[in-house]
Every structure is written in structure tokens, then in C-alpha cells.
Amino acid sequence: MKSCKDYEDLLPLYTSGDLSSTDHNKVSEHLKECKECRDYQLSLSAITAVMKRDSVEMTPGYGAELVVALNGRLDRRSTWQKRLLWTIPAFATAMAVVVITIISLIETEPAGNQWVAELNRERDYLNFTDTGYFGEIPVDDSDISNGDIDLSTDDLYRDAVYQIVENPQISEVDSYLLATANLDNEDFEKVIEQLKYEIL
Amino acid sequence: MSKGNEKVKDNLKPDNVRQYNADSFNRLVLENQEKIYSLFRRMVTSHDEADDLTQETFIKVYKNLSKFRRESAPFTWIYRIAVNTGINYLRRQKARQYIRLDSADLKSGDDVIYDSELTNSLLQKAIKKISPKQQMVIILRSYQGLSFKEVAYIMDSTENAAKVNFSHALKNLKSVLENMGVSYEIM
Numbered sequence: 001m002k003s004c005k006d007y008e009d010l011l012p013l014y015t016s017g018d019l020s021s022t023d024h025n026k027v028s029e030h031l032k033e034c035k036e037c038r039d040y041q042l043s044l045s046a047i048t049a050v051m052k053r054d055s056v057e058m059t060p061g062y063g064a065e066l067v068v069a070l071n072g073r074l075d076r077r078s079t080w081q082k083r084l085l086w087t088i089p090a091f092a093t094a095m096a097v098v099v100i101t102i103i104s105l106i107e108t109e110p111a112g113n114q115w116v117a118e119l120n121r122e123r124d125y126l127n128f129t130d131t132g133y134f135g136e137i138p139v140d141d142s143d144i145s146n147g148d149i150d151l152s153t154d155d156l157y158r159d160a161v162y163q164i165v166e167n168p169q170i171s172e173v174d175s176y177l178l179a180t181a182n183l184d185n186e187d188f189e190k191v192i193e194q195l196k197y198e199i200l
Numbered sequence: 201m202s203k204g205n206e207k208v209k210d211n212l213k214p215d216n217v218r219q220y221n222a223d224s225f226n227r228l229v230l231e232n233q234e235k236i237y238s239l240f241r242r243m244v245t246s247h248d249e250a251d252d253l254t255q256e257t258f259i260k261v262y263k264n265l266s267k268f269r270r271e272s273a274p275f276t277w278i279y280r281i282a283v284n285t286g287i288n289y290l291r292r293q294k295a296r297q298y299i300r301l302d303s304a305d306l307k308s309g310d311d312v313i314y315d316s317e318l319t320n321s322l323l324q325k326a327i328k329k330i331s332p333k334q335q336m337v338i339i340l341r342s343y344q345g346l347s348f349k350e351v352a353y354i355m356d357s358t359e360n361a362a363k364v365n366f367s368h369a370l371k372n373l374k375s376v377l378e379n380m381g382v383s384y385e386i387m
């Protein structure tokens with residue numbers, strides 16, 4: 001026999017329509033005879049109903065503005081990086097000249113030409129990959145990490161608090177983020193509690 | 201060289217590749233901007249904040265395009281980046297309140313309203329009081345109508361964990377609203 005507390009735990013998924021039909025029916029039966037749970041469920045329905053009704057207003061043309069803004073930001077980055085990358089083919093050409101000179105001194109003509117062809121292919125390849133659209137910006141792993149490494153211990157959050165409190169000269173928020181990057185939510189809350197205690 | 205080969209070679213010229221990729225990135229932005237902006241708009245108070253977060257998300261999308269594997273739909277992959285960006289932002293904000301010692305930010309008495317009708321704006325305030333992860337799961341499931349399978353992928357968890365998270369979030373939301381003095385009779 002289930003208690004009201006057990007039913008209460010099922011009510012959010014009952015309200016969102018995500019229970020199996022067996023569980024759904026069981027809950028429906030209980031709701032018929034229990035006013036307390038019925039009231040609880042009505043509150044949850046009221047909340048989700050407001051959420052369903054609510055829609056975000058978008059300014060017309062936001063999408064186009066966004067594309068322009070993003071392309072502007074990415075262009076600025078890539079022209080700067082392109083300038084650096086242009087030095088790579090230039091370097092390859094310079095190296096080719098050196099190698100060809102050496103080869104022509106010690107190798108026969110046909111073998112030397114093969115080398116040159118190889119080097120040219122390599123230079124073309126570099127030219128293509130490094131100045132290609134996606135080659136320009138280094139991929140940043142940290143951006144989409146989900147904090148898979150589980151380091152969430154008391155020590156870790158104390159360290160985090162220590163870093164935040166002791167290193168205010170670094171950008172406060174950066175040091176904070178750095179220190180809490182691997183914490184899950186529960187430990188993160190502990191950090192906040194500890195912070196309140198240390199600072200206030 | 202045959203005409204076909206000539207064409208392939210043409211397509212592989214750096215300038216054409218650049219143009220091709222720029223077009224597909226722009227299309228990705230246009231197709232998903234509304235979802236991502238709405239997600240952030242529910243999470244923060246101003247348009248500017250939501251816009252900043254949307255831009256930050258798409259810059260990350262751009263930087264990580266080469267890592268996108270076709271096993272997931274592009275929009276869930278973009279959501280995944282957005283949710284991480286959003287959770288980090290909320291944490292940063294919360295931390296700032298304590299680090300700056302800004303007493304004005306710590307005052308929270310002003311949003312206690314007794315016997316008030318449940319409205320969008322009250323709900324928005326209440327949502328900001330639950331944990332970032334719970335906020336996300338509520339927004340994704342209840343506001344944006346994603347399935348738990350999608351929510352699980354986006355939040356890098358299992359479907360079951362996403363359901364448990366959602367249940368806690370909704371129950372917490374209910375008690376936060378009650379503490380704010382919301383009554384449901386009118387609904």
C-alpha cells in the first residue's frame with residue numbers, strides 16, 4: 001500500500017503526463033479519494049498551465065540581427081588569426097627552397113623534382129586546411145564539458161572557497177568559476193553556504 | 201581533366217569552402233535562434249542578458265562545429281551548449297552576490313507577496329530561486345515541451361535522472377511559490 005508521500009512523488013510526472021498508464025491509473029484512483037493529494041495536484045497543474053500559456057516575445061528580425069552580430073564577431077577573430085596563419089605557407093616555401101638547394105647538391109635531377117612536388121602538395125594542403133573556415137579558430141574543449149570528472153569531495157569545495165576568498169585580485173568571478181568547474185550542483189550549493197559563512 | 205573533376209576541385213577552393221561553411225553556420229543560427237533565445241529569456245530578467253547568452257552559445261557552437269557528430273539532432277546539440285552556458289551564468293551571478301558583498305542584492309524580502317494570484321511574472325521570480333539545473337529542466341520540459349529523452353541528452357544524464365530532477369524542480373517551485381504567498385484558487 002502506497003502512502004500519500006509516495007503519491008506526492010509521482011504527482012509532478014502525473015501532471016506532465018509522463019507516467020506509465022498503470023501508474024497514471026493508480027494515481028487517478030488515489031486522487032478520487034484523497035483531498036490532500038488532489039489539492040497538491042491542482043497546484044502543480046496551475047503552475048504548469050501558466051508555463052504553457054506563457055510565450056516569449058521575439059522582436060521581429062532578431063534572427064537576422066543575430067546573424068550579423070555573430071558574423072561580425074567571428075570575422076574580427078579570423079582576420080587576426082589569418083595574419084598569423086599566413087606565415088605558415090610562407091615558412092613552408094622558405095623551407096622548400098632550402099631543401100631543394102641541398103637536394104640539388106647531393107641528389108640526381110628526377111629525385112629532386114619529386115621532392116619538390118611533394119613539398120608543393122604539402123604546402124597546398126597547409127594552405128587549404130589552415131585557412132579553411134573551421135581551421136581558423138582553435139577548438140576549445142572546456143566550453144562544452146559537463147564536469148564529468150567527479151572530484152566532488154569536502155576538500156574540493158573547501159579548496160574552492162579558499163581560492164575565491166584568498167584570490168580576490170584575480171577577476172573574482174573567474175577564479176570562482178575556475179574553482180567550482182568540477183562541482184556538481186549539490187556541492188556547488190555547499191560552496192555558496194561556506195562563502196556566506198566566510199564572508200558575511 | 202574532366203568537367204566533373206574540375207567542379208569538385210572548384211568546390212574545394214578555400215574561398216568556396218569558407219562560403220559554404222559560413223552559409224551552413226548562418227542557417228544553423230537562423231533555425232535555432234528562437235529556441236535558444238526563449239530558453240535564456242525565461243532564465244534572466246532582461247533582453248540584453250538573453251541576447252548576450254544567445255551570442256555566447258552560438259560562438260561556442262561555431263568553435264565546436266568540427267566536433268559535432270551527426271548522431272544527435274543539431275538542435276539538441278546546440279541546446280546542450282546553451283544549457284551549459286546558462287548554468288555557468290546562473291552560478292556566476294549567484295556567486296557575485298556574495299563576493300561583491302552587495303547588501304542590496306542579498307535583500308530578498310521585497311518579493312514576498314501575500315495571497316496573490318499566480319501569474320507569469322511571479323512564476324518567473326520563483327523559478328530564479330530554484331537551482332540552475334532544476335531551472336533548466338523545468339524550462340526545457342514545461343516551457344519548451346521537449347521530451348525527457350531530449351532533456352536527458354541535453355543535460356548529459358539519463359532519462360530517469362531527468363524525470364527525478366523534474367519532479368524535484370516542480371515540487372520546489374510549488375513550495376517557493378507558497379512561501380511567496382501565492383494562492384491557486386483563481387486558477
Ligand SMILES: [Zn+2]
Nearest residue numbers: 004007034037
Ligand atoms: Zn493522498
